[in-house]
Amino acid sequence: MPEPLVSVTHLTKTYESDGNEVQAVRDVSFSMEAGEFLAIVGPSGSGKTTLLAMLGGLLTPSSGSIIVAGREISTLPPRARAGYRRTTVGFIFQQLNLFPYLTARENVLLMRAIGACGPDATRQADQLLAELGLKERANTQVSRLSGGERQRVAIARALMNDPAIVLADEPTSNLDSVRGAQVVRMLIDECKARNKLTVMVTHDREMADMADRILEMHDGHLTGVLAGSAAG
Amino acid sequence: MLSLIEISRRRLQFGLIASIFALIAYLILMINGLGAGLNELAGSALLNMDADAIAYSENAGLSVIRSELSQAMVDAVGPATGARATAPLAYVAATYRLEGKQPDSVALLGYDPGTIAEPPVTAGRALTAADTRGALADKTFLDQTGLKIGVTVTVNQRLEQVQLTIVGEIDEGAFFFQPAVYILRPTLLDLKYGATDPASRPVASIVLVQGPERSGVLGEIEVVDKQTAFANIEGVSGQSATVRSLQVFGFLIGTMVIGVFFYVLTLQKEGQIGMLKAVGASNRYVMQQLLLQVGTIAVLGMLVAIPLAVLTERSLKSGSAVVPVSLSAELIAVTTVLLLVTSIVGALFSMRKVLAVDPIIALGRQQ
Ligand SMILES: Nc1ncnc2c1ncn2[C@@H]1O[C@H](COP(=O)(O)OP(=O)(O)OP(=O)(O)O)[C@@H](O)[C@H]1O
Numbered sequence: 001m002p003e004p005l006v007s008v009t010h011l012t013k014t015y016e017s018d019g020n021e022v023q024a025v026r027d028v029s030f031s032m033e034a035g036e037f038l039a040i041v042g043p044s045g046s047g048k049t050t051l052l053a054m055l056g057g058l059l060t061p062s063s064g065s066i067i068v069a070g071r072e073i074s075t076l077p078p079r080a081r082a083g084y085r086r087t088t089v090g091f092i093f094q095q096l097n098l099f100p101y102l103t104a105r106e107n108v109l110l111m112r113a114i115g116a117c118g119p120d121a122t123r124q125a126d127q128l129l130a131e132l133g134l135k136e137r138a139n140t141q142v143s144r145l146s147g148g149e150r151q152r153v154a155i156a157r158a159l160m161n162d163p164a165i166v167l168a169d170e171p172t173s174n175l176d177s178v179r180g181a182q183v184v185r186m187l188i189d190e191c192k193a194r195n196k197l198t199v200m201v202t203h204d205r206e207m208a209d210m211a212d213r214i215l216e217m218h219d220g221h222l223t224g225v226l227a228g229s230a231a232g
Numbered sequence: 233m234l235s236l237i238e239i240s241r242r243r244l245q246f247g248l249i250a251s252i253f254a255l256i257a258y259l260i261l262m263i264n265g266l267g268a269g270l271n272e273l274a275g276s277a278l279l280n281m282d283a284d285a286i287a288y289s290e291n292a293g294l295s296v297i298r299s300e301l302s303q304a305m306v307d308a309v310g311p312a313t314g315a316r317a318t319a320p321l322a323y324v325a326a327t328y329r330l331e332g333k334q335p336d337s338v339a340l341l342g343y344d345p346g347t348i349a350e351p352p353v354t355a356g357r358a359l360t361a362a363d364t365r366g367a368l369a370d371k372t373f374l375d376q377t378g379l380k381i382g383v384t385v386t387v388n389q390r391l392e393q394v395q396l397t398i399v400g401e402i403d404e405g406a407f408f409f410q411p412a413v414y415i416l417r418p419t420l421l422d423l424k425y426g427a428t429d430p431a432s433r434p435v436a437s438i439v440l441v442q443g444p445e446r447s448g449v450l451g452e453i454e455v456v457d458k459q460t461a462f463a464n465i466e467g468v469s470g471q472s473a474t475v476r477s478l479q480v481f482g483f484l485i486g487t488m489v490i491g492v493f494f495y496v497l498t499l500q501k502e503g504q505i506g507m508l509k510a511v512g513a514s515n516r517y518v519m520q521q522l523l524l525q526v527g528t529i530a531v532l533g534m535l536v537a538i539p540l541a542v543l544t545e546r547s548l549k550s551g552s553a554v555v556p557v558s559l560s561a562e563l564i565a566v567t568t569v570l571l572l573v574t575s576i577v578g579a580l581f582s583m584r585k586v587l588a589v590d591p592i593i594a595l596g597r598q599q
């Protein structure tokens with residue numbers, strides 16, 4: 001059996017605020033393969049975002065380990081964590097994804113400006129925008145794009161650095177269910193075509209069902225791993 | 233370039249920020265220009281004299297008004313200082329009255345043609361030894377009074393009176409807050425001392441000295457460099473302190489406003505900075521963009537402020553009531569550099585804030 005791309009073992013995150021300790025993620029272990037599409041579901045406050053943030057190198061675990069492509073990332077110092085995010089992770093956030101005054105294309109090419117892309121970034125950006133149905137909208141400022149279009153730009157941006165992992169935290173929560181499903185479909189297609197490991201947090205059971213596997217969280221615990229409709 | 237595109241796309245917002253910067257820069261330029269103008273009024277004629285040092289009578293305490301030199305003392309200046317050249321100059325304040333106007337005063341300066349004290353003439357002609365009733369009037373005097381070359385003015389000094397005909401224009405500026413008018417030394421001495429015995433009266437107020445080898449108290453005379461002489465003009469030291477305070481306060485307050493402004497600008501970008509960092513941008517990249525933006529705003533602001541200040545200077549100078557204001561290229565350059573540096577330093581203050589932004593906010597939560 002090949003090494004999994006990501007292995008998470010005994011991962012715990014405890015927040016401290018005003019002397020109160022909140023155990024947001026408790027002793028979570030699982031592993032993921034390249035090309036897999038996972039959904040994380042669970043009630044509000046169950047620790048989904050916290051888990052995703054640790055996977056993405058935005059948050060340091062209190063204990064446990066996250067090994068990505070053979071490298072322990074939970075103990076990286078800040079600068080190395082930024083490097084990890086730049087080279088290995090593609091992010092799609094709920095909001096605050098894009099610069100509204102830049103065009104779709106400029107937003108995507110921002111990844112080149114921060115040194116995350118290879119030499120043919122422009123061609124890559126145009127191809128991604130075309131695949132995501134944004135060819136005509138490429139030179140439109142993001143502030144004039146619809147919510148669905150914006151999230152598609154965000155998908156293009158997340159793939160610009162050719163990351164091993166794509167992480168999305170409720171990418172469709174600002175969209176209606178039809179458009180949301182459309183965006184998730186595109187996310188899956190793009191990531192599968194590139195053999196990316198994709199982890200998406202969602203509240204929506206229907207969207208979660210489009211995944212290969214569904215991780216269920218409850219109160220910080222990983223309470224179940226279900227097969228999605230895409231499995232098999 | 234992210235930060236430059238932002239400026240070009242959000243022209244209204246950045247236009248307003250650049251205008252605030254421009255207004256502050258304009259204010260600082262004008263305060264400095266007015267200060268410099270006031271100082272010029274105090275004695276630019278002295279600074280414009282073709283001399284390195286000024287010799288006074290030793291007991292005058294470096295006051296041109298109190299300094300009185302005998303022929304023997306004037307003759308002693310050259311040997312005592314080892315100077316290349318010297319020339320006596322006599323000063324007296326006199327009043328004149330134009331028809332229908334209040335009396336006003338001029339600084340009469342008596343010199344000998346052919347010496348280093350002779351001012352270069354910019355229009356009309358120079359004085360010869362025969363021009364005992366001729367005068368060279370400063371440009372500001374002609375501008376203020378509307379008098380022209382060829383006109384005769386009556387000038388009073390105590391009970392003495394003399395009719396002077398303006399034969400030439402000079403560009404020497406002011407002396408003791410009055411426009412400078414150069415006449416022949418004997419004419420001035422007659423006016424200043426009246427009918428006293430010419431053998432017993434002083435022959436000059438000061439001596440201009442070029443290239444002195446020695447200075448300080450030398451027997452009956454005291455020699456100081458021109459800058460010291462300027463600083464010792466009655467009223468200048470107090471005025472300089474006031475002007476300097478104004479400059480310092482103007483600059484400090486302007487700097488703070490600009491610094492706070494750029495800090496607020498950074499605070500507003502907290503979300504964007506968090507997002508940039510979340511996708512892996514280095515702190516260095518974020519700071520570069522911020523500095524580029526601040527630098528651009530500052531340069532744009534200066535590009536508005538400088539022409540505005542120069543225009544104001546022109547209109548103030550050409551108005552009927554002359555306001556002393558002087559914007560030299562040096563002053564503009566120094567102010568510009570200081571303000572640009574200030575802006576960058578102000579932006580660097582924001583660096584701590586930038587470094588402190590936690591990229592986790594991109595996931596939509598407070599730090
Ligand atoms: N910075 C923090 N300080 C203290 N407690 C926190 C912090 N961030 C999250 N928590 C707590 O940790 C728990 C898990 O939060 P998390 O945001 O991971 O949940 P979530 O599953 O993403 O919820 P939602 O579905 O509402 O987004 C919650 O109880 C939350 O209140």
Ligand SMILES: [Mg+2]
Nearest residue numbers: 048049050169
């Ligand atoms: Mg969440």
